[in-house]
Amino acid sequence: MGRVTGDYAGALERELGFDRQLADRAREDLAEYLDEMADAGLARDEAERRFGDVQDIARSYASAALPKRLRQTLTVAGWLALATFLFMRWRSMQLGFDPFARPTLLSLADGTGFLIGAAALIVAWRRGRSQSGSDMRAPLVFAAIAIGVSTTASLLRALPALGGPDGTLILATGLIQLALLLLLIGRLRLIGRYRRLA
Amino acid sequence: MNAEMLKGHLDNVILATLEQGSAHGYAVIEEIRRRSRGSFNLPEGTVYPALHRLELAGLLASDWVTPDAGRRKRVYTLTPTGKKALKERREGWAEFSRAVGVFLEPDKPWAA
Numbered sequence: 430m431g432r433v434t435g436d437y438a439g440a441l442e443r444e445l446g447f448d449r450q451l452a453d454r455a456r457e458d459l460a461e462y463l464d465e466m467a468d469a470g471l472a473r474d475e476a477e478r479r480f481g482d483v484q485d486i487a488r489s490y491a492s493a494a495l496p497k498r499l500r501q502t503l504t505v506a507g508w509l510a511l512a513t514f515l516f517m518r519w520r521s522m523q524l525g526f527d528p529f530a531r532p533t534l535l536s537l538a539d540g541t542g543f544l545i546g547a548a549a550l551i552v553a554w555r556r557g558r559s560q561s562g563s564d565m566r567a568p569l570v571f572a573a574i575a576i577g578v579s580t581t582a583s584l585l586r587a588l589p590a591l592g593g594p595d596g597t598l599i600l601a602t603g604l605i606q607l608a609l610l611l612l613l614i615g616r617l618r619l620i621g622r623y624r625r626l627a
Numbered sequence: 628m629n630a631e632m633l634k635g636h637l638d639n640v641i642l643a644t645l646e647q648g649s650a651h652g653y654a655v656i657e658e659i660r661r662r663s664r665g666s667f668n669l670p671e672g673t674v675y676p677a678l679h680r681l682e683l684a685g686l687l688a689s690d691w692v693t694p695d696a697g698r699r700k701r702v703y704t705l706t707p708t709g710k711k712a713l714k715e716r717r718e719g720w721a722e723f724s725r726a727v728g729v730f731l732e733p734d735k736p737w738a739a
Contacts, residue, residue: 454679455675455676457701458652458672458675458676458678458679458701459672459675461651461652461653461698461700461701462652462653462656462671462672462675464698465653479670479671479672480670480671480672481670481671481672481673482670485670485673486670486672486673486675486676489673489676489677490675490676490679492676492680493676493677493679493680493683494679494680494683496683496684497683
């Protein structure tokens with residue numbers, strides 16, 4: 430396959446630059462098309478014109494990939510919710526938090542944030558099943574914020590125990606949650622780029 | 628034919644084209660052009676993202692194939708899910724075109 434260079438290919442890659450995999454796919458497809466057109470004796474400019482407007486083509490690629498990216502983002506959010514729930518429960522048991530004690534601001538933020546986040550995830554999942562999936566982003570953003578609040582509150586509650594015997598495990602679980610949260614935020618930012626283009 | 632009008636049916640056209648057998652992207656474009664006798668006025672590059680979309684949806688599978696004398700090409704094949712989807716879409720299309728035909732072709736009787 431011939432290497433694609435030139436303004437058209439460059440413009441297409443720039444438009445899809447936020448997703449390396451998608452940009453590579455578009456470049457490969459364009460290369461195949463231009464090679465075939467060259468074999469047919471068509472001039473490069475004419476072949477590029479027939480391929481279509483760069484922005485329209487980039488938009489079509491972004492629209493094509495968006496549903497899968499949304500499903501992947503939902504999976505990351507699901508793992509985050511599961512990790513948050515399990516680690517929250519584990520920390521509560523290890524640190525002996527009394528579930529019937531008078532709630533504090535942190536314990537409220539911890540529990541309520543998680544419940545709101547889980548509800549938003551269910552909404553996102555249902556929207557993904559019933560529609561094309563493009564309306565999943567808003568509930569996913571909401572879920573990320575709510576679970577983020579829950580995670581922060583949960584870790585702040587456990588902070589005094591960091592120096593204790595469970596300190597390493599508390600730190601490890603907290604880091605896993607934060608890593609998943611950052612991954613989800615990154616995914617959501619990427620989805621935002623897709624939606625702006627598509 | 629209006630490009631916008633065709634866009635909504637492009638996926639079905641591609642699935643039906645690949646029903647005949649596996650093909651690479653440009654061969655799909657050529658086959659669509661041949662069977663439609665050039666009446667689909669769509670930018671040809673639009674077919675590639677549609678192929679990608681159908682692949683991501685599991686309706687097509689793709690493999691790199693290098694012919695004995697030639698360039699490496701991505702060849703698309705209809706998956707069993709794609710065959711099932713094409714059958715359903717065909718039935719849906721037949722029903723839809725029959726219903727719209729009643730209005731746009733007044734002489735045509737309603738066949739429920």
